[in-house]
Amino acid sequence: MALEPAAGPPRGRTLVRHIGLLLSGDLARPVLDADALLVEDGRIAAIGRGAELKDRGPLDAVIDCHGSAVAPGLVDSHVHPVIGDWTPRQNQIGWVESCLNGGVTTMISAGEVHLPGRPRDIVGLKALAITAQRAFANARPAGVKLLAGAPVLEKGMVESDFAELAAAGVTLLGEVGLGSVKAGYEAREMVAWARKHGIQSTIHTGGPSIPGSGLIDKDTVLEADADIIGHINGGHTALPEGHVCELCERSTRAIEIVHNGNERVAIAAVQAARDLGALHRVILGTDSPAGSGVQPLGILRLISLLSALGGIGAAQAIALATGNTARIRALDAGLIEPGRAADLLFLDRAQHSAGRDLLESIALGDIPGIGMVMIDGAVRCGRSRNTPPAERVPELLGGS
Ligand SMILES: [Zn+2]
Structure with a gap:
């Protein structure tokens, strides 16, 4: 049993770059116009363009998303x-x-x-x-x-x-x-x-x-x-x-x-x-x-069900399981916002889905592939052993 003490978050700075689609978790504005996140001491410090964020000081790690998506955990x-x-x-x-x-x-x-x-x-x-x-x-x-x-x-x-x-x-x-x-x-x-x-x-x-x-x-x-x-x-x-x-x-x-x-x-x-x-x-x-x-995969399956058969947009369906719950439950995660805990889900269209991209694949009833999961800025798993394989997976690189 992997039981871990709830120690403080890892110190340091991680740049998450080349995000193909940044899902905010916010129902009113589910997609953000940005391709990078800066994570500092376990929290989201900045959201923007990778070219700008990389110049904010030395980095302990870089996660290259290779065009895959990021959403709140x-x-x-x-x-x-x-x-x-x-x-x-x-x-x-x-x-x-x-x-x-x-x-x-x-x-x-x-x-x-x-x-x-x-x-x-x-x-x-x-x-x-x-x-x-x-x-x-x-x-x-x-x-x-x-x-x-x-x-x-x-x-x-x-x-x-x-x-x-x-x-x-x-x-x-x-x-x-x-x-x-x-x-x-x-x-x-x-x-x-x-x-x-x-x-x-x-x-x-x-x-x-x-x-x-x-x-x-x-x-x-x-x-x-x-x-x-x-x-x-x-x-x-x-x-x-x-x-x-x-x-x-x-x-x-x-x-x-x-x-x-x-x-x-x-x-x-x-x-x-x-x-x-x-x-x-x-x-x-x-x-x-x-x-x-x-x-x-219960939450992912529910997101796909509500999107494919309930007619809820895929990005909004993800917000039901992230930002909505965060607000109703007063959590400090669940939304991609500066200051929130860096609990991040890295995902992409599952390989060979009929959908052309992540959101279309969910709207067609498929579940996405997970490439990495982060909690409080620490990578907790790489490519999921449970989801279908994601088309693109993020890569953890050293710092600068
Ligand atoms: Zn009951």
Whole structure:
């Protein structure tokens, strides 16, 4: 298991040059007019033309993209980690590292619900959340930023529990509805306490995910008013399409679409959001590990699905999984902007795609090839072992 301490980012300067297409992650302006980035001490320092940026001082490294594309690292808004790079759900080791090879640089826990013997008493669930938050903050699997420590609401919790969790560093709630709190009015009170103390909430939407969980219908979602309508397309059983469209329209909260959900309803949801002028509220996740397994390419597959069958432009579909999530989750990565963490995805059209370039290949339903992934300015993997081979891959060169 590659568990690494969350040490500071590497010091030094890296020039990323000959970028053929620079995708910003910003829905409103998804393509930037630039061909180079300067990375300094793990952060994006400048965006511009390689000819100018190379003269800003000595370089420790150069990455030549050879005309391939750069995008922000992908954010998976909905995962269920337990500890380290092991998942008991499918008894699999190395699943996070596999997702890194699918371009994911940040994951957000929707609850550590698969822990064998998960405590459901209040002191126990708080202890688990704090332990998970600490463990993943202290040791990043394969370098991936895994924001965890997401307690599941149980009956009997009072406001001081949320204050105590927040003071201990907990910033997320696990999916509302996976514990004993399932009624809208009960959830609403606890979600409001969480929000008051700076803890962001997500609600399970749709039918039960596994035996033992329950149905959360549209009226419960609206009443609970969690910050994120978790897997609006079901996890996996979805609400009727009309109810999903009604949620997009009547709620102002984030609309989360997941890979391990109903694909037909995923398309209906993204189109409803688009027609409402609310694409900025859409974020993507896998909801893995799950009964459907772990999908290292889940976010890429979802981007291609929403682009090819949902009619969302490929560059905008990438923004749903990067800049949108960054803004809604208050991350310091997810956008190509000076000052942001240098979490970068280097990608290109997969070899022999029918699409003539990267964006057309995605719009035709293919998934791109990944040539390199960087987190906080450090190269975490070269050519992905999981995607189809990219046509062009970046090359890491020495400095000057
Ligand atoms: Zn769920």
